[in-house]
Amino acid sequence: MIDLILWDIDGTLMDFKASEKKAIKAAFADFGIDITEEQTSLYSEINDKCWKMYERGEIERKDVFTRRFYELFKITNFSCDVEKLNEIYLTYLGEKYVLQDNSLQVVTSLKGKYRQYIVTNGHVKPQTMKITDSGLGDVVDGVFISDAVGCPKPEKGYFDYCFLKIGNVDLKKTMIIGDSLSSDMRGGNNAGIICCWYNPDGTENKTDVKIDYEIKSLSEVYDVLEKIK
Ligand SMILES: [Mg+2]
Incomplete structure (x- = not known):
């Protein structure tokens, strides 16, 4: 039977x-730049790439926040104070959160039955803001943000830190x-815990990462928890 659930947020x-999308549009608007849908998608791709580089240990976390905009600027010919833009963007990112489907209800319904982090x-800043404002912060037993932990998922050290604190x-x-x-999922493999992949788009796993359970909607978590009983 499962005792402890670790939830990813984003x-x-x-x-x-x-x-x-909402946050990037609002941040650029503050600098008088009207960013198009296409440019927003481009930013999103660059951002994903930068975070993956960080996950592989190729760049430092602080570099993600500026590099993503410098790379976008190279292609779009925008220019402004990147540090300031990033700060404003992070504020909007915290404010303009969008809950996934029925996530709050799912986590709330599991409260008391499982420890949830x-x-x-x-x-x-944005992670704390949106976790608090969305109400998720009141429902879960705790929050671990890589920035505060000192290393990110999928590193084993991240999970060791969490487990030490959780007890x-x-x-x-x-x-x-x-x-x-x-x-x-790779983090789960490294930590030696059960891995449940939330895969709403039905993407194929072409990696060597081991998945124990796969769900397409958050409500399917109930079936998974039932199976493990
Ligand atoms: Mg995620």
Whole structure:
């Protein structure tokens, strides 16, 4: 039986792509730049690439926040104070969160039956803001943000830190639920816990990452928890 659930936030409990779009548009508007839908998608691709580079240990976390805009500027010929833009963007990212489907209800319904923690890679400011404002912060037992932990998922050290803080962790009774193969599922493999891949688009797993359960909607978590009983 599962005792401890680790939830990813972006792309799992929250629709990161939707909030990212809103935040990027608002941030650029503050600098008098009207960013198009196409340019927003381009930013999103560059951002994903930068985070993957960070996950592989190729660049430092602080570089993600500026590099993503410098790369976009190279292609679009925009220019403004990147540090300032990033700060404003992070504020909007915290404010303009979009919950994924019925995520709040699912997590709320599991409260008391399972210990639930949020495990997220990202910047403390927007992550804290949206976790608090969305109500998720009141429902879960705790939050671990990579920025504050000192290393990201999928590193084993990240999970070691979480487990030390959580206490009384039985790896066989611990499950991570997340959308990312490279951070959540690989992280789960590294930590030696049960991996539940939230894969709403039905993407094929072409990696060597081991998946124990796969769900297309968050409500399917109930079936998974029932199966493990
Ligand atoms: Mg995610």
